[in-house]
Amino acid sequence: MGKDERDGSNEYQNYQPASLNTTDALIRDLDNTDIVFHIGDISYANGYLSQWDQFTQQVEPITSRVPYMIASGNHERDFPNSGSLYNGTDSGGECGVPAETMYYAPTEKRDNFWYSMDYGMFRFCVADSEHDWREGTEQYRFLDRCLGTVDRAKQPWLVFIAHRVLGYSSGFFYGFDGAFAEPMARQSLEGLWRRHRVDVAFYGHVHQYERTCPVYEERCVPDGHGQGTVHVVVGGGGSHLSSFTAVAPPWSVYREMDYGFGKLTASDARSLQFEYRRSSDGKVYDSFTLHRD
Numbered sequence: 001m002g003k004d005e006r007d008g009s010n011e012y013q014n015y016q017p018a019s020l021n022t023t024d025a026l027i028r029d030l031d032n033t034d035i036v037f038h039i040g041d042i043s044y045a046n047g048y049l050s051q052w053d054q055f056t057q058q059v060e061p062i063t064s065r066v067p068y069m070i071a072s073g074n075h076e077r078d079f080p081n082s083g084s085l086y087n088g089t090d091s092g093g094e095c096g097v098p099a100e101t102m103y104y105a106p107t108e109k110r111d112n113f114w115y116s117m118d119y120g121m122f123r124f125c126v127a128d129s130e131h132d133w134r135e136g137t138e139q140y141r142f143l144d145r146c147l148g149t150v151d152r153a154k155q156p157w158l159v160f161i162a163h164r165v166l167g168y169s170s171g172f173f174y175g176f177d178g179a180f181a182e183p184m185a186r187q188s189l190e191g192l193w194r195r196h197r198v199d200v201a202f203y204g205h206v207h208q209y210e211r212t213c214p215v216y217e218e219r220c221v222p223d224g225h226g227q228g229t230v231h232v233v234v235g236g237g238g239s240h241l242s243s244f245t246a247v248a249p250p251w252s253v254y255r256e257m258d259y260g261f262g263k264l265t266a267s268d269a270r271s272l273q274f275e276y277r278r279s280s281d282g283k284v285y286d287s288f289t290l291h292r293d
Helices: 019-028 050-063 097-102 138-148 185-195
Strands: 036-039 068-071 115-119 122-126 157-161 200-203 209-216 229-234 252-256 260-268 271-278 284-291
Touching (some): 019 260, 036 200, 050 068, 068 122, 138 157, 185 209, 209 284, 229 260, 229 271, 252 284
Parallel strands (some): 036 068, 122 157, 200 229
Antiparallel strands (some): 260 271, 271 284
């Protein structure tokens, strides 16, 4: 998402031009909002701490009223020899410290920014895509435990969250080599999603919007029976937009290169509704409903 100046008077970099629209749209809908998840790439401060001040001021009307939960992204965590899975320099040397200090999350270890959270009819299992999530790792064991211990009588809807796309994306970056996800991601995690009947998985990182059918092993399956997970990339919060592959894969139901955000609503244990809204006008441009017998 990032931050932006309304009049340009204190502009550090014009890199997140739509973040104000997204922020304003969320503020207008706060009376109908219980909790907000910002899935990584929080402020794009990249080592300049004054930019965190600007960002926190921008979102204060939201964070002062509802829980504001975050996930760790490359612009919070990644730096060479810092313990992150990726050796990029996107955090500008922050190595996760400002984000993990400013925003509370119920993590077992602050540097390992994965956590479980029950809220209303939801269980959220939030992964840290900047640390190793492959089978046999500490994070994999946590995710297996988080997904597997939910009481579906109390939290009937199970949601997986990560910054990088560990599931499905036809963004040009992921489609270039034909993987359509982080390398080894689906091979490591798709079995968990199916075994524990994950309803929806959300990602950021790719600056666009895309939704899949309920999918397993690249094939669409009927919803409502836990055989497939709907994967949603909601990465167009404010930063520059990313392009798609020229041809959409069969599992890609809707994709849009625009700025927006998602809204998830559980009416009861049998119906889960999702809406994708553009930041420019707050109107719904895509939606789906999951039904459970």
